[in-house]
Amino acid sequence: MIIQVILIGALILLFAVFVGRAHTVRGQAAKRVGFVLFVLGNAYAILRPNDVTWVAKHVGVGRGADLVLYLLVIAFAFFTVNTYLRFRALERRFTDLARTIAIQGAAEPPIDTRLATVPESRDGGDTPAGPASMNTASMNSASTSASAIGSST
Known part of the structure; x- marks a missing residue:
């Protein structure tokens, strides 16, 4: 057809x-x-x-x-x-x-000034902050003060 x-x-x-x-x-x-x-x-x-x-x-x-x-x-x-x-x-x-x-x-993310640099590190210079570069003494003091606050309540 x-x-x-x-x-x-x-x-x-x-x-x-x-x-x-x-x-x-x-x-x-x-x-x-x-x-x-x-x-x-x-x-x-x-x-x-x-x-x-x-x-x-x-x-x-x-x-x-x-x-x-x-x-x-x-x-x-x-x-x-x-x-x-x-x-x-x-x-x-x-x-x-x-x-x-x-x-x-979009806004730029805020910079956390506490983690930007560590004022004094073991070698005497400013180094970038982060878990690997933080000294253990400051980490221990922060954890003991947090546990003291938690136990006082």
Whole structure:
């Protein structure tokens, strides 16, 4: 049947062109022109149903209503893919926007001055603070004062 070749060809052509150029200016213009042609074709089908039946019989479909239904299925598939691609693009834009706002609003972490440097270390110079560079005497005195506070209550 010739209608099967026409419908499959239309689906392949629409998806190839649409997915490849979904968000370009030409792609958007082509979508608008296609939509206007689709609406005009449906208006013609409403006004002249016998002509649609004649076209349907020549392409291998029994009734004009069936031909219109087939074309509506293609239009619905086109609409579904269009909506999916739009939502995917919007999600990508929202993600990029959220990342940009998060990076711009991020504050530098506060520097803990107690751990920045140890005033005097065993070798006499300032060294970076951290668990490996703290002397054991200061660690022991801190733990005994913490245990004394805990036992006094």
